[in-house]
Amino acid sequence: MNWIWSNADYIWDKTLVHLALSVPPVVLAFVISLPIGWLANRYRVSRGILTVAGLFYAIPSLPLFVALPALVGTSLRSPVNIVIGLTLYGVALMVRSVADALGAVEVDVRQSATAVGYSSWQRFWRVEFPLAGPVMLAGLRVVVVSTVSLATVGGVLGVNGLGLLFIDGFQRDIPEEILAGIVITIVMALVLDGLLVLLGRALMPWSRPGRPRRASSRRSSRRSSRRSSETGASSSRSPRREAVRS
Amino acid sequence: MNFFVEAFAFIGDGSSWVGPNGIPARLGEHLWYSVVAVALASIIAIPVGFAIGHTGRGRAVAVAVSGGARALPTFGVITLIAGWVGIGLTAPMIAFVILAIPSVLAGAYAGFEAVDRSTVDAARAVGMTEWQIVTRVEVPLGLPLLIGGIRSAVLQVVATATLATIVGSGGLGSYIITGLRANDYGTMLAGSILVIVLAVALEVVFSVVQRLVVPAGVTAGRPTDSRARVARRAPGTATPLQEGTQ
Numbered sequence: 001m002n003w004i005w006s007n008a009d010y011i012w013d014k015t016l017v018h019l020a021l022s023v024p025p026v027v028l029a030f031v032i033s034l035p036i037g038w039l040a041n042r043y044r045v046s047r048g049i050l051t052v053a054g055l056f057y058a059i060p061s062l063p064l065f066v067a068l069p070a071l072v073g074t075s076l077r078s079p080v081n082i083v084i085g086l087t088l089y090g091v092a093l094m095v096r097s098v099a100d101a102l103g104a105v106e107v108d109v110r111q112s113a114t115a116v117g118y119s120s121w122q123r124f125w126r127v128e129f130p131l132a133g134p135v136m137l138a139g140l141r142v143v144v145v146s147t148v149s150l151a152t153v154g155g156v157l158g159v160n161g162l163g164l165l166f167i168d169g170f171q172r173d174i175p176e177e178i179l180a181g182i183v184i185t186i187v188m189a190l191v192l193d194g195l196l197v198l199l200g201r202a203l204m205p206w207s208r209p210g211r212p213r214r215a216s217s218r219r220s221s222r223r224s225s226r227r228s229s230e231t232g233a234s235s236s237r238s239p240r241r242e243a244v245r246s
Numbered sequence: 247m248n249f250f251v252e253a254f255a256f257i258g259d260g261s262s263w264v265g266p267n268g269i270p271a272r273l274g275e276h277l278w279y280s281v282v283a284v285a286l287a288s289i290i291a292i293p294v295g296f297a298i299g300h301t302g303r304g305r306a307v308a309v310a311v312s313g314g315a316r317a318l319p320t321f322g323v324i325t326l327i328a329g330w331v332g333i334g335l336t337a338p339m340i341a342f343v344i345l346a347i348p349s350v351l352a353g354a355y356a357g358f359e360a361v362d363r364s365t366v367d368a369a370r371a372v373g374m375t376e377w378q379i380v381t382r383v384e385v386p387l388g389l390p391l392l393i394g395g396i397r398s399a400v401l402q403v404v405a406t407a408t409l410a411t412i413v414g415s416g417g418l419g420s421y422i423i424t425g426l427r428a429n430d431y432g433t434m435l436a437g438s439i440l441v442i443v444l445a446v447a448l449e450v451v452f453s454v455v456q457r458l459v460v461p462a463g464v465t466a467g468r469p470t471d472s473r474a475r476v477a478r479r480a481p482g483t484a485t486p487l488q489e490g491t492q
Contacts (some may be wrong), residue, residue: 026354054449055450059442059446060408060445061405062409063441063442063445064420066438070249070435106387142316151314152322164320166321169329182323182326184320186317186319
């Protein structure tokens with residue numbers, strides 16, 4: 001424990017750097033995956049996007065961080081490289097959430113919106129987007145937690161952040177340093193996740209905390225055969241969402 | 247792009263394919279770790295997951311474990327255990343098993359949970375014993391999701407094994423780490439390409455297996471695992487009403 005107190009400044013510095021490394025990819029991933037997810041949901045031919053995203057997510061992080069500089073010309077040890085890599089992972093996860101969330105908006109609701117005169121642009125932002133919100137939030141929570149954890153891999157390449165505590169602690173044989181890094185990473189992930197939940201509650205007061213309304217309404221509609229093709233979009237049961245990666 | 251030329255020259259070079267540091271040997275190590283670790287994790291996690299899924303007891307624990315694992319920085323776990331156990335294969339193997347357990351556990355209990363309760367009740371009503379319900383109803387119906395969990399675990403270990411080279415475990419990651427230390431980007435890129443190809447190949451194989459294990463006649467129980475489904479709706483299942491609005 002002594003090591004931690006005497007190096008509190010060093011750890012705090014790494015924590016802040018890590019936060020700066022983790023937050024931009026989450027925001028970028030959400031923004032980028034909105035149009036892509038919409039496209040994947042909108043046209044049958046473009047559903048192949050989801051397969052590609054799924055395959056992309058299978059790529060281990062260290063090889064991706066190594067391969068990116070050759071593809072986009074970033075420097076191997078630059079934080080930008082890590083941010084791009086993490087954004088790509090975030091998009092790969094988030095595109096499916098967005099597509100599923102938009103696909104789960106009831107057809108009746110969409111048609112009603114059109115019937116009362118919404119243009120497709122208005123309908124998206126005022127009807128489909130808010131209704132898809134809770135499911136998208138669930139996806140974003142997965143993205144934020146896995147991003148914070150994945151950002152530590154940058155430490156292998158020497159990118160500043162909490163990952164450096166692991167390398168340094170291993171090389172200098174200071175278990176406290178590694179433990180501190182693990183604990184701070186987990187706490188940061190949980191705090192950011194909690195903030196997202198609070199944000200969701202503030203922005204979407206109609207959704208009950210912890211129980212996305214769309215998901216529950218889909219569950220009840222599963223029994224009706226007419227809508228059975230829609231329930232195929234159910235993502236809440238998928239162990240894919242539980243997946244962890246490194 | 248000349249980095250790729252360099253990388254493929256390394257992969258294509260005959261001398262890269264022989265000896266203990268040759269590609270076949272490293273690939274063999276990588277696969278061997280993955281198989282052993284996931285097998286050990288399965289021995290531990292599948293019975294527990296089945297018990298949780300069948301009885302519904304301890305579900306909160308399983309959810310917490312599989313969800314919390316997402317926040318666990320794998321790289322930190324490896325260095326921490328390596329610091330305790332020492333350099334070599336034991337430490338990474340312990341880490342691999344720990345990191346593979348949550349995915350397998352999630353797949354096992356989610357598979358049981360996804361079985362319609364009325365199906366289980368029907369099985370009980372026709373006189374099946376609890377054991378028969380488990381082995382003849384819940385296991386076959388939950389198999390696709392279990393395979394999905396194992397798939398996540400395999401990919402997790404393949405990714406983690408790449409990182410574990412840093413604590414001396416060998417595998418394909420050794421090209422990345424030796425390249426990093428020697429400032430030889432071509433070798434790093436070659437190693438990355440090999441790992442990426444391995445991961446994507448495994449992903450494809452598992453998605454095929456996952457489809458094959460769906461019991462005949464079951465459509466509702468199709469794996470909802472995101473990566474298993476290419477198209478959300480089978481052609482012809484969408485109602486004309488939906489077609490009209492899309």
